[in-house]
Amino acid sequence: MSGDARKAAEGLTYLTGFGNEHSSEAVPGALPEGRNAPQRAPLGLYAEQLSGTAFTEPRAHNRRSWLYRVRPSAAHPAFTRADNGSIRTAPFTETAPDPNRLRWNPLPDPAPGTDFLAGLWTLGGNGDATQRTGMAVHLYHADASMDRVFSDADGELLIVPERGGLLLRTEFGLLHVEPGHVALIPRGVRFRVELLDDSARGYVCENYGAPFHLPDLGPIGANGLANARDFRAPVAAYEDVEGPVEVVNKFCGNLWTATYDHSPLDVVAWHGNHVPYAYDLRRFNVLGSISYDHPDPSIFTVLTSPSDTPGLAGVDFVVFAPRWLVGEDTFRPPYFHRNVMSEYMGLVEGAYDAKAEGFVPGGGSLHNMMSAHGPDRETFDRASAAELRPQKIDDGLAFMFETRWPVTATAQAAHADHLQRGYDEVWQGLQRHFRPSQ
Incomplete structure (x- = not known):
């Protein structure tokens, strides 16, 4: 990454309120004052x-920029059809x-020259992308930066790096994310992924449904969980590039490609709330x-x-971050459990406190509903x-994509x-301890 790109990526602005209106301009005066679409936009822009x-949609839910x-x-x-590679889409x-x-163990090493898009591998999901319901679980493993641009009309993409940093060049500017961070690319936003290390590996939740937002806190009150002020939006940074650029669009499960005569990452200024963002999971x-x-x-x-059912999410993103355990007479690892929700769990680093072995960074487990x-x-x-x-758990970072529907x-x-x-074997050694006479 060039010095200018790194400076721009590290110049991210903190959102003053998650989902609120925000703005940025790469050139002073590029944002019009008072009107969204004046007769003539400033500086000859469109x-x-x-x-x-x-x-x-109600004002509180409306997303636009x-x-x-x-x-x-x-x-x-x-656009013309392109090879879908290892990408699959609901219905599954x-x-x-x-x-x-x-x-599953981690994905095997990619073929040389594999970029983020070619390195996407679909594990499964649910719903129907054409009906904007459900989600998909993807993994990625890449060893090359993209020289093309991608957008997803089917859903927003929550990217969870596990190995190697990423520079996401979006229409809104640059996002720099490392393992331990997550980035969200909204539906339809164009972007390119550049690797900051020799290779990159991680997870992606493709959310076909309603946009992700912060959960209500209810009895917790005003503070706790993820704070809105810790989410970062990019500062405007544009590409004024003439020449052929491949643009790939995911639409209703298929990839489509077109060759532009310019870079579509040419937004000089923006304002709104349909924006990419990044979040450091250690701030949870x-x-x-x-x-x-x-x-x-x-x-x-x-x-x-x-x-459409209150309290029953299409998909939740859950993180098991470093934390203290202090409960009295309490079995402290996650308890034995059957859940109406389906859970895909991944591991970013370290170990998970409910598994002794076999669950490793880059791997994942799927426990479907009532399993x-x-x-x-x-x-x-x-x-x-x-x-x-009192016990501090600070040697691992795990997460879940939890969904109301089975993951196929x-x-x-x-x-x-x-x-x-042989995954079932991890529970086979649990012995009978019941003694009715005690």
């Missing part, structure tokens, strides 16, 4: 609105939904028990995409005999070489 929600750009987005040739019908517990304010018992994992929700899961035998034995004193694995995931076929 005014364009990008709508992430329907025009008539005004872009002031060198050329309008309409100035492009026709290649395999039957599986009630078995599944776990963890809450937990200070007396007894174990809080439900919903207490770790960073972002939620609501469904029983919980600590393995070794973890259960150790936690049952542990001295109950793709055929490539169901038959992958890196699928762990």
